Amino acid sequence: MAPSKQPHRDAYSLILEAIDVGVYKPGDRLVESDLAERFGVSRTPIREALQRLETQSLLARDGRSLIVSSLDHNQMAELYVVRTELEGLAARLAARHATAEEVRVLKDMVEEDHALVNDPSALARANRRFHKQIHLASHNRYLVQQLDLVHRSMALMATTSIAAEGRGEDTLVEHAAIVKAIEERNESGAYEALKAHISQAFVTRLKQDTDA
Incomplete structure (x- = not known):
């Protein structure tokens, strides 16, 4: 058959x-x-x-x-504006709604991802899983849907900012700060920590494009 x-x-x-x-x-x-x-x-x-x-x-x-498709400079900038706000909102809601088990998963992810620091491709995949977990921990299905659309568009960027020298270590430090705020139920802290994380990734990507 x-x-x-x-x-x-x-x-x-x-x-x-x-x-x-x-x-x-x-x-x-x-x-x-x-x-x-x-x-x-x-x-x-x-x-x-x-x-x-x-x-x-x-x-x-x-x-x-x-x-x-590929994204030009303006499209990339516009995408990061939307991503920054939506991701920040997800972190804020995660600080409000995440279960103890979801926080544990986020903490484990940060710990386990240290083994991937020298493998940008693997760390980039782990980074996507980490952000997806925060999206789910927001417990808002409509926000998750919008962030899925944003992350699909992120795939149209030819490189990952994590590939920049030193960015892997910095990413995990930033992830740890986000998780700490979520665990402490610090909604504004989680919002600001995640927005700062996305902002730094954008700065790194702009530098990569300038050097290309």
């Missing part, structure tokens, strides 16, 4: 994840037949997933082809 195709709904998630982890980078061309073969999904759901990603501006037209 031939293996069944993956469900229609999976095509979008599979392509999105591949962009998020850097399999497909800004400027890369996505070919329907190649994607269908890679993911073991028929071409119809692949085609519909590509249309959805284009509608969300994660893909752009290059003639008749679709490529992974």
